[in-house]
Amino acid sequence: MTEFEPVGLVADDVRRSFGDVHAVRSVSFEARPGSITALIGPNGSGKTTLLLMLATLLRPDAGRILIGGVDPVAEPMRVRPIIGWMPDSLGSWANLTVRSALETTHRMYGHDKAAARQRAGELIETVGLEALADRPTRVLSRGQKQKLSLARALANDPSVLLLDEPASGLDPVARVELRELLLGLAARGRTVLISSHVLAELDEVATDAVYLDRGTTASTEAVARARAAARPWRIKAIDGFGLGPALERIGVDSSRIATDSQGITVTMADDADAAAVLTALVAAGLRVTWFAPAVGELERTLLDLAKGDPE
Ligand SMILES: Nc1ncnc2c1ncn2[C@@H]1O[C@H](COP(=O)(O)OP(=O)(O)OP(=O)(O)O)[C@@H](O)[C@H]1O
Numbered sequence: 001m002t003e004f005e006p007v008g009l010v011a012d013d014v015r016r017s018f019g020d021v022h023a024v025r026s027v028s029f030e031a032r033p034g035s036i037t038a039l040i041g042p043n044g045s046g047k048t049t050l051l052l053m054l055a056t057l058l059r060p061d062a063g064r065i066l067i068g069g070v071d072p073v074a075e076p077m078r079v080r081p082i083i084g085w086m087p088d089s090l091g092s093w094a095n096l097t098v099r100s101a102l103e104t105t106h107r108m109y110g111h112d113k114a115a116a117r118q119r120a121g122e123l124i125e126t127v128g129l130e131a132l133a134d135r136p137t138r139v140l141s142r143g144q145k146q147k148l149s150l151a152r153a154l155a156n157d158p159s160v161l162l163l164d165e166p167a168s169g170l171d172p173v174a175r176v177e178l179r180e181l182l183l184g185l186a187a188r189g190r191t192v193l194i195s196s197h198v199l200a201e202l203d204e205v206a207t208d209a210v211y212l213d214r215g216t217t218a219s220t221e222a223v224a225r226a227r228a229a230a231r232p233w234r235i236k237a238i239d240g241f242g243l244g245p246a247l248e249r250i251g252v253d254s255s256r257i258a259t260d261s262q263g264i265t266v267t268m269a270d271d272a273d274a275a276a277v278l279t280a281l282v283a284a285g286l287r288v289t290w291f292a293p294a295v296g297e298l299e300r301t302l303l304d305l306a307k308g309d310p311e
Pocket residue numbers: 018021022023024041042043044045046047048049050
């Protein structure tokens with residue numbers, strides 16, 4: 001394997017339209033080596049269009065992209081060896097086996113046959129496709145195709161990994177394995193950019209987040225404001241019926257308390273507020289079994305960003 005140099009990714013006011021559809025209006029962000037950056041946005045917000053531009057597969061109309069300091073528009077052949085691209089659906093070579101598909105991919109990077117064979121074996125093991133290694137790719141299930149697609153993206157040991165909905169179609173065990181794999185890559189200094197609708201999953205791995213809405217990245221200030229907004233926390237206790245009265249006793253205003261099918265939530269201004277409520281509940285003798293934000297950080301921030309912009 002060649003000497004690894006950590007590189008990051010920068011997008012500055014990147015734009016792309018398709019006729020009168022402004023898929024990406026203005027995207028600016030940075031993804032650092034060693035980080036896992038979540039690319040979050042509703043359907044049609046421009047995530048795939050952005051990823052295609054970063055993967056050198058689509059030209060921006062305007063703006064600048066730098067991957068490891070290199071402009072992929074001006075020098076795509078210098079950028080391609082250092083990026084790994086996992087599209088949201090795999091266009092595979094139906095008649096090749098899993099092993100030969102991976103060997104072919106590795107050879108495209110200029111490696112010889114023996115190196116390609118060895119790398120294919122490693123990749124098959126990394127993504128857990130051993131049992132299917134010598135079957136044609138057309139027999140793979142959706143989740144197995146996702147694993148093959150991931151293996152292909154990893155073929156050249158890229159320093160920048162671009163993943164479009166990588167967890168879709170994966171079963172829970174495979175999702176955990178994907179998470180471990182991504183954390184391992186980040187720990188080795190790779191830059192990982194990952195788009196997903198499953199925000200709870202991203203919450204567990206993402207070190208940074210880029211929020212995209214109608215082709216535009218939310219400003220750092222808007223994200224900070226949204227993150228600072230009050231949010232509901234779910235509380236459970238062994239004596240569930242005692243929770244409401246206990247909250248009243250410790251002076252939590254009833255306007256902050258909501259009840260739903262799963263129990264009680266309390267709106268907290270911030271983490272310090274939440275810590276104070278928990279301390280008071282425990283001091284009041286309540287046996288608390290669950291105390292956590294009702295929705296994940298990424299999802300809540302996304303919802304608050306949408307609220308803050310009524311346009
Ligand atoms: N080749 C194309 N021609 C015309 N319009 C396109 C093309 N590709 C994307 N679009 C439009 O650009 C917008 C952004 O699409 P994009 O696929 O980038 O969104 P996305 O955030 O990836 O969506 P999803 O979460 O549903 O996958 C959409 O309105 C889409 O219809």
